[in-house]
Amino acid sequence: xxxxxxxxxxxxxxxxxxxxxxxxxxxxxxxxxxxxxxxxxxxxxxxxxxxxxxxxxxxxxxxxxxxxxxxxxxxxxxxxxxxxxxxxxxxxxxxxxxxxxxxxxxxxxxxxxxxxxxxxxxxxxxxxxxxxxxxxxxxxxxxxxxxxxxxxxxxxxxxxxxxxxxxxxxxxxxxxxxxxxxxxxxxxxxxxxxxxxxxxxxxxxxxxxxxxxxxxxxxxxxxxxxxxxxxxxxxxxxxxxxxxxx
Amino acid sequence: xxxxxxxxxxxxxxxxxxxxxxxxxxxxxxxxxxxxxxxxxxxxxxxxxxxxxxxxxxxxxxxxxxxxxxxxxxxxxxxxxxxxxxxxxxxxxxxxxxxxxxxxxxxxxxxxxxxxxxxxxxxxxxxxxxxxxxxxxxxxxxxxxxxxxxxxxxxxxxxxxxxxxxxxxxxxxxxxxxxxxxxxxxxxxxxxxxxxxxxxxxxxxxxxxxxxxxxxxxxxxxxxxxxxxxxxxxxxxxxxxxxxxxxxxxxxxxxxxxxxxxxxxxxxxxxxxxxxxxxxxxxxxxxxxxxxxxxxxxxxxxx
Numbered sequence: 001x002x003x004x005x006x007x008x009x010x011x012x013x014x015x016x017x018x019x020x021x022x023x024x025x026x027x028x029x030x031x032x033x034x035x036x037x038x039x040x041x042x043x044x045x046x047x048x049x050x051x052x053x054x055x056x057x058x059x060x061x062x063x064x065x066x067x068x069x070x071x072x073x074x075x076x077x078x079x080x081x082x083x084x085x086x087x088x089x090x091x092x093x094x095x096x097x098x099x100x101x102x103x104x105x106x107x108x109x110x111x112x113x114x115x116x117x118x119x120x121x122x123x124x125x126x127x128x129x130x131x132x133x134x135x136x137x138x139x140x141x142x143x144x145x146x147x148x149x150x151x152x153x154x155x156x157x158x159x160x161x162x163x164x165x166x167x168x169x170x171x172x173x174x175x176x177x178x179x180x181x182x183x184x185x186x187x188x189x190x191x192x193x194x195x196x197x198x199x200x201x202x203x204x205x206x207x208x209x210x211x212x213x214x215x216x217x218x219x220x221x222x223x224x225x226x227x228x229x230x231x232x233x234x235x236x237x238x239x240x241x242x243x244x245x246x
Numbered sequence: 247x248x249x250x251x252x253x254x255x256x257x258x259x260x261x262x263x264x265x266x267x268x269x270x271x272x273x274x275x276x277x278x279x280x281x282x283x284x285x286x287x288x289x290x291x292x293x294x295x296x297x298x299x300x301x302x303x304x305x306x307x308x309x310x311x312x313x314x315x316x317x318x319x320x321x322x323x324x325x326x327x328x329x330x331x332x333x334x335x336x337x338x339x340x341x342x343x344x345x346x347x348x349x350x351x352x353x354x355x356x357x358x359x360x361x362x363x364x365x366x367x368x369x370x371x372x373x374x375x376x377x378x379x380x381x382x383x384x385x386x387x388x389x390x391x392x393x394x395x396x397x398x399x400x401x402x403x404x405x406x407x408x409x410x411x412x413x414x415x416x417x418x419x420x421x422x423x424x425x426x427x428x429x430x431x432x433x434x435x436x437x438x439x440x441x442x443x444x445x446x447x448x449x450x451x452x453x454x455x456x457x458x459x460x461x462x463x464x465x466x467x468x469x470x471x472x473x474x475x476x477x478x479x480x481x482x483x484x485x486x487x488x489x490x491x492x493x494x495x496x497x498x499x500x501x502x503x504x505x506x507x508x509x510x511x512x513x514x515x516x517x518x519x520x521x522x523x524x525x526x527x528x529x530x531x532x533x534x535x536x537x538x539x540x541x542x543x544x545x546x547x548x549x
Binding site: 016018 | 320350
């Protein structure tokens with residue numbers, strides 16, 4: 001059992017690293033945004049240092065959330081439509097190992113994204129945090145990606161790559177903007193703020209923002225994320241069961 | 247003899263359409279069986295049920311005495327599916343190594359690399375960059391990855407040129423010589439005839455015939471006689487149809503053709519009765535035609 005597990009993880013990792021879109025969507029875009037909104041555009045904040053650390057977390061969260069929803073989702077649909085899944089089903093590989101391999105690949109990729117974006121923050125703005133802050137914010141971003149991975153598996157159950165990529169794009173951008181990842185929620189209309197605070201994206205970012213602000217993630221953020229995780233997982237399992245029943 | 251595959255009264259419907267109807271057969275170890283039939287005959291559905299990809303709506307499917315979804319069955323089975331797809335962003339070598347790792351007793355890597363028929367340079371290419379034919383070769387090697395006892399090939403030679411086709415069947419024969427049980431689907435009659443020691447003929451979801459290629463042939467092929475009428479063709483025709491050995495009579499290219507199950511019997515009757523015929527020929531029916539006959543719609547066949 002260990003051998004296929006290792007092989008599966010290795011294969012998934014290789015595939016992700018070799019994907020050129022990954023570099024663009026998960027690394028270049030967030031780093032570009034980071035540069036623009038901390039160096040080029042004057043956001044008029046009083047505490048520049050704090051804003052630079054805050055926005056670094058926003059962009060790291062933005063990157064990881066995107067790859068969880070889009071990369072995972074679209075990849076799953078691709079494998080389904082191209083018939084690769086069918087082939088895997090006739091091999092003795094348990095679907096759990098296949099699935100875990102995917103999650104492992106994603107997580108390593110997320111870790112790499114976080115490291116790259118944190119380094120960019122240090123290089124671009126000299127963001128300096130305590131070792132504990134770097135570590136915990138990184139861990140939070142890694143752990144908090146799980147509900148979005150579950151959302152990715154829902155996207156992954158779609159029939160067509162076009163639909164999946166369209167829907168995941170809209171979801172991704174919508175969650176990012178409405179969850180205060182592109183600009184803080186405080187500058188948005190009251191209603192938007194109210195909605196935003198219940199979104200998984202806001203609560204995901206909020207944990208990291210709290211850490212770099214010298215605090216720790218609020219229980220509320222943890223609970224909301226766990227709630228979304230539960231809902232997404234139930235939905236994902238339900239959809240898959242329904243599809244298999246045909 | 248040990249039965250590797252047993253299908254009993256299996257039916258499978260998709261919504262309203264019944265793709266496979268009441269099919270039963272068993273396959274013994276070490277045989278090469280062709281599932282033959284036109285498109286839409288239920289071949290792929292049958293294979294999918296044997297592979298555990300589809301549940302039968304009715305009846306039971308057993309492979310090695312177990313349900314096809316059992317992991318013990320999967321460990322001993324390999325398949326080349328109709329839709330050839332490979333994982334992207336992995337090199338040929340890496341895909342083979344990955345799939346090998348799924349099986350307890352995989353085929354040796356060297357053997358698999360050879361089975362792909364690919365050169366050293368292609369083995370290090372990304373699998374999705376291979377040509378269609380090369381992908382098929384790769385998927386053939388993937389079917390062998392677990393060193394299976396039972397192999398399924400779903401229309402394996404579609405889109406292959408003559409040389410590639412010959413190479414493919416040579417390799418399949420080699421596998422059969424090692425005692426592996428092989429089941430393949432095809433709509434090429436010649437292939438079924440040349441390769442298989444048994445043909446399961448499917449037509450519109452029904453197992454229409456089951457036997458050795460010779461048996462199938464004897465059952466399907468009707469020999470015919472043809473001749474020129476030396477007198478009145480209309481009279482000759484009515485006389486012919488009165489003979490018990492004659493099943494049918496039609497005119498083609500100016501010659502009168504007679505279909506019969508037994509040409510000797512029919513000839514004797516014609517001469518004994520002194521019918522006015524000349525330039526008699528016995529035509530050996532071709533299996534292709536017979537197959538076409540069998541698979542035509544009843545309405546079309548009547549025309």
